[in-house]
Amino acid sequence: MNVRITGTGSALPGKILTNAELERLVDTSDEWITTRTGIKERRIAAEGEYTSTFAAEAGRRALEMAGVKPEEIDLIILSTVTPDFPFPSTACIVQDILGATNATAFDLSAACSGFIFGMSVAEKYLRSGAARKILIIGSEVLSRIVDWQDRNTCVLFGDGAGAVVLEASEGAHSLLSTHTFSNGSYWNLLYQPGSGSRNPATDSHTIDERKLYVTMEGNDVFKHAVRAMEEAAVKALDANGLSPSDISLLIPHQANRRIIDATAKRLGVDSERLFTNLQHYGNTSSASIPIALDEVNRQGLLKPGNKLLMVAFGGGFAYGSALVNW
Ligand code: COA
Secondary structure, rough: EEEEEEEEEEOOEEEEEEHHHOOOOOOOOHHHHHHHHHOOEEEEEEOOOOHHHHHHHHHHHHHHHHOHHHHHHHHEEEEEEEOOOOOOOOOHHHHHHHOOOEEEEEEEEHHHHHHHHHHHHHHHHHHHOOEEEEEEEEEHHHOOOOOOOHHHHOOEEEEEEEEEEEEEEOOEEEEEEEEEEOOOOHHHHOOOOOOOOOOOOOOOHHOOOOEEEEEEEEHHHHHHHOOOOOHHHHHHHHOOOOOHHOOOEEEEEOOOHHHHHHHHHHHHEEEEEEEHHHHHHHHHHHHHHHHHHHHHHHHOOOOOEEEEEEEEEEEOOOEEEEEEEO
């Protein structure tokens, strides 16, 4: 039984926040942000736009490309660190918006690696015969948990969503493997201290001590990210008897241009085989890889038989890879 990507979609807020505009919010500069991260601008959700808004639109576009009706979907897996509500799952809200009445729907928490973890879970459902058509979505409105007074973090993130339809099928085009990893000993290097059971949003200290915002040890995260993405990529190559020269395109999680370049260099993947769009969107966490994949797909950058390697890293730490024979 093969597992095929039959549709991709993405949805982004209309509002663009440039580095020049950030210069007016915090003590930073376009030059600093560009040289340290590669990011030039990011998208920011408007009032009345939520994680479910972009998730549903990205999902609708992916279903349209796949030629799959919402009621044919067996499962919706939505990855996010910025759900509409702590409960119910944003996946259930998206199910309602799309009219995917026959789907089971749940959210998945694996921070920036959530989309790859979602692909991995979906793969198991499909190979076991438990589902035939699955919608996987990564969607984030990070602008609502970013501290707009903290120049260390606020310049990095953006909002948006990406989605794929994964189906059980015969035929050559297929998902070759997924690999997922967790290293919980570093959970406190990148996290949101408040809003959960440790620092409830209902406690005034949580707000007074600014615990509702993303907090990060940037330098440590950087080093771990490069090592972990290399490890996840090598695992995927080894499992399929491939070498870096076999890879047609690498889509890494779009966190920082320097992390991406260092990872590609360690793997021996040259810049022509590396896809980046973080200059436009910043780090959109679990949405970053499916947004990039949708752009690659719609631009026709992959040909049948091409090997596509996707690799992610994020809070947890959680990291992983997915390898596709296009
Ligand atoms: N504008 C200007 N200066 C800034 C700044 C900004 N937006 N953000 C931080 N600085 C300052 C720091 O305060 C520090 O100043 P100091 O030396 O006076 O204390 C200086 O720049 C250097 O900071 P440093 O942390 O050494 O910079 P860096 O080269 O490591 O880059 C990051 C910082 C955050 C860009 C980088 O560490 C990074 O990208 N880490 C990974 C983050 C990430 O991707 N997280 C998500 C993973 S999924």
